[in-house]
Amino acid sequence: METLPPLQKCTVDKFSAIVTRTHTFIHSIAILFMLYYRLIINLKEIPISFLPYWFLIFVSELILSFLRTLDSAHIFSPVTRSVYPENLPPDDELPAIDVFVCTADPIKEPALGVMNTVLSAMAIDYPPEKVTVYLSDDGGSVTTLCAVHEACRFGEVWIPFCREFGVKKICPETFFQAADDEINGGKDYLLERENIQKEYEEFKERLKKAQENGGTKDTGVQFGPNRDTVIEIICQRGCGAKNNGKAKLPSLVYVSREKNTSHPHHFKAGALNVLLRVSGIISNSPYILMLDCDMHSNDPSSARQAMCFHLDPKISPSLAFVQFPQRFRNISKNDIYDSALRNCFVVRWPGMDGLIGPMLSGTCFYMKRKALYGTAIHKDMDLSELKKYFGSSNEFLNTVITCINDKQNDTGIKEFADNKIQEARFLASCTYEEESQWGEEIGFLYHSVVEDYFTGFIMHCKGWKSVLYNPSRPAFLGSSTTNLNDTLVQGTRWNSGLAEVLFSRFCPLIYGLKSRMPLLERMCYAYLASQPLYCFPAWFLAIIPQLCLLNGIPIYPKRDNENMVE
Ligand SMILES: O=c1ccn([C@@H]2O[C@H](COP(=O)(O)OP(=O)(O)O[C@H]3O[C@H](CO)[C@@H](O)[C@H](O)[C@H]3O)[C@@H](O)[C@H]2O)c(=O)[nH]1
Numbered sequence: 001m002e003t004l005p006p007l008q009k010c011t012v013d014k015f016s017a018i019v020t021r022t023h024t025f026i027h028s029i030a031i032l033f034m035l036y037y038r039l040i041i042n043l044k045e046i047p048i049s050f051l052p053y054w055f056l057i058f059v060s061e062l063i064l065s066f067l068r069t070l071d072s073a074h075i076f077s078p079v080t081r082s083v084y085p086e087n088l089p090p091d092d093e094l095p096a097i098d099v100f101v102c103t104a105d106p107i108k109e110p111a112l113g114v115m116n117t118v119l120s121a122m123a124i125d126y127p128p129e130k131v132t133v134y135l136s137d138d139g140g141s142v143t144t145l146c147a148v149h150e151a152c153r154f155g156e157v158w159i160p161f162c163r164e165f166g167v168k169k170i171c172p173e174t175f176f177q178a179a180d181d182e183i184n185g186g187k188d189y190l191l192e193r194e195n196i197q198k199e200y201e202e203f204k205e206r207l208k209k210a211q212e213n214g215g216t217k218d219t220g221v222q223f224g225p226n227r228d229t230v231i232e233i234i235c236q237r238g239c240g241a242k243n244n245g246k247a248k249l250p251s252l253v254y255v256s257r258e259k260n261t262s263h264p265h266h267f268k269a270g271a272l273n274v275l276l277r278v279s280g281i282i283s284n285s286p287y288i289l290m291l292d293c294d295m296h297s298n299d300p301s302s303a304r305q306a307m308c309f310h311l312d313p314k315i316s317p318s319l320a321f322v323q324f325p326q327r328f329r330n331i332s333k334n335d336i337y338d339s340a341l342r343n344c345f346v347v348r349w350p351g352m353d354g355l356i357g358p359m360l361s362g363t364c365f366y367m368k369r370k371a372l373y374g375t376a377i378h379k380d381m382d383l384s385e386l387k388k389y390f391g392s393s394n395e396f397l398n399t400v401i402t403c404i405n406d407k408q409n410d411t412g413i414k415e416f417a418d419n420k421i422q423e424a425r426f427l428a429s430c431t432y433e434e435e436s437q438w439g440e441e442i443g444f445l446y447h448s449v450v451e452d453y454f455t456g457f458i459m460h461c462k463g464w465k466s467v468l469y470n471p472s473r474p475a476f477l478g479s480s481t482t483n484l485n486d487t488l489v490q491g492t493r494w495n496s497g498l499a500e501v502l503f504s505r506f507c508p509l510i511y512g513l514k515s516r517m518p519l520l521e522r523m524c525y526a527y528l529a530s531q532p533l534y535c536f537p538a539w540f541l542a543i544i545p546q547l548c549l550l551n552g553i554p555i556y557p558k559r560d561n562e563n564m565v566e
C-alpha cells in the first residue's frame with residue numbers, strides 16, 4: 001500500500017520530561033518532610049491557645065501540597081509538534097471553514113480593533129470561496145454594523161494586496177505600524193503600499209465619523225437592551241473583488257442576536273451557539289475558527305497548519321480541536337506578573353498535549369463542528385429525535401444531519417433567499433433554545449462562565465482529543481489586560497467560573513472518574529478548577545507567620561534546631 005506523505009509529526013520532549021519528573025520527585029520528598037515537621041515536631045511546641053493558628057497554617061500547606069501534586073501532572077510528558085502543509089491535498093479538496101468573531105461592547109472593544117480582526121480573518125491564506133466570516137455583535141451597536149460594511153469595502157483592496165504581495169502581517173493596523181513589513185517588493189509594491197495606506201486612513205476616518213454619528217448608515221433598526229435579531233450578509237462569496245477579479249473575498253456575515261431582558265443570554269457561549277445555528281444554515285462548514293475580537297490573525301497560514309492535524313487520518317477521527325497559544329502584543333518587556341500566560345501556553349498545555357490534549361482556551365482554535373454537536377447524536381436519528389436536542393427548525397436539523405454524516409458541504413454561501421434570512425432570525429431568537437439541549441449537551445455549555453474550559457472538559461470526558469500547535473511565528477496576536485481594574489475583573493470572572501465547576505457535580509476529580517478521561521488529564525483539569533483555593537493559603541500565610549513571630553511562637557524550624565538538616 002502506498003504511504004501518504006506525513007502531514008504532522010509529534011515529538012516527545014524526553015529531556016524536559018526527565019528534568020521535570022526528577023524535580024517533582026525531589027519536591028514531593030520536601031513536602032513529606034514538611035508534613036512530618038508540622039505534625040510530629042511542631043505540634044508539640046505550640047501553646048494550646050495558638051493551636052487554631054497552627055491549624056490554619058497546616059491547612060494552607062495541605063492545600064498548596066494538594067495543588068502542587070495536581071500540577072505535576074501537566075509536565076509529565078511534554079510534546080512538540082511540527083506540520084507539513086506542503087503535503088495537504090489541493091485547494092479544491094480542502095474543507096470549508098467558518099470563522100466566528102465575537103464582540104460585545106462597542107466602548108471597550110472599539111470598532112477599529114474589531115474590524116482589524118475581521119479583516120485579518122478574511123485575509124487568511126485559504127480558498128476564499130471556502131471561508132465565511134461571521135461577526136457576532138452582542139453589543140447590538142449600529143456603529144459596529146456600519147463599521148463592518150466599511151471593513152468589507154476596505155477589504156476589497158486590502159485582501160487582493162495581501163494575496164498579490166504575500167503579506168504576512170494580514171492585520172492592517174499591525175502592518176502599517178510595523179517598522180519592517182517583511183516584503184521585498186520593489187517599486188510596484190511600494191507604490192501599491194502607499195495607495196492602500198491612503199485607503200486605510202480613509203477607512204479609519206469613515207469609522208471615526210460613524211462612531212461620532214452613532215452609525216451613519218440607515219439600517220432601519222433600533223438597537224437597545226431589548227432588541228430584535230439583525231442578520232446581514234455583508235459580502236457574498238467572491239463579491240465585488242477589484243483587481244480584475246484576481247483575488248476574491250471570503251463571505252462576511254453580521255449577526256446581532258435577539259436580546260430580551262427577561263431571557264438569559266448566557267454571555268459568550270450564548271452568542272457562539274447562535275452563530276453555530278445561523279452559520280449552519282448559511283455555510284455549514286465542517287471546521288470553525290474561533291476568534292475574540294481583540295485577537296487578530298498574525299499568520300495567513302494558520303488554517304493550513306490546523307488542517308495538517310484535522311486531515312491526518314491517523315488522528316482526525318477523534319480530534320475535536322487544534323488550539324494555538326494566545327500570544328499578546330501589548331505585554332511589557334519584563335512581564336513579572338506573567339500576563340502573557342506563559343505558564344499555560346508554554347509549560348502546561350504542551351504537557352497536556354502529551355496526554356489527551358490541551359484545554360480549550362476561548363480563542364485561537366480550529367474546532368470540528370461535529371464535536372460541538374454532542375456524542376449522544378448518531379447517524380440513524382430521525383428528525384423528531386434530533387428536535388429534542390437541537391430545537392425545532394427543520395432546516396437547521398437537515399444541516400446537522402449533513403454534518404454528522406460527514407457529508408462535505410458545498411462550500412460558501414450559494415444563493416441566500418429571503419426565507420433563509422427569516423429562518424436564521426428564528427434561530428437567533430431568545431426563545432429558540434427552550435426545550436432543547438443547547439448549552440446542556442449541544443454547542444458551548446452554559447454551566448460555567450468559563451465556557452471554554454468547561455466545554456473542552458466535557459469534550460475530553462466524552463473521548464474527544466485536542467492538539468496544541470505552537471508555531472515560531474505567532475499565528476494570532478491579541479491584547480491582554482493592562483491595568484489592575486481589568487485584571488481583577490477578569491481574574492474574578494475566571495475564578496468564579498472555575499469555582500462553579502469545582503463545587504458542582506462536574507468537579508473534575510469526581511466527574512472525570514465516570515468518564516473515559518485518563519487520571520493525569522483529570523488532574524490537570526482539577527488543578528485549574530482548584531485555582532480559587534489559592535486564596536486561602538495566600539491570606540493565611542500572609543498574616544499568621546508574622547503574628548507568630550511577634551508572639552515568639554515557633555512555626556518554622558530554627559536554624560540551630562537539632563532536627564534541622566544542615
Ligand atoms: O456576552 C458576551 C460577553 C463576551 N463576549 C465576547 O467574548 C470574548 C471574550 O470576552 P472578554 O470579556 O474579552 O473575556 P477575557 O477574559 O478576555 O477572555 C478570556 O476568557 C473567556 C472566558 O473563559 C474566553 O471565552 C476568552 O476566549 C478568553 O480570551 C470577547 O470577544 C467578547 O466580545 C460576547 O460575545 N458576549
Ligand SMILES: [Mn+2]
Pocket residue numbers: 292294
Ligand atoms: Mn479578552
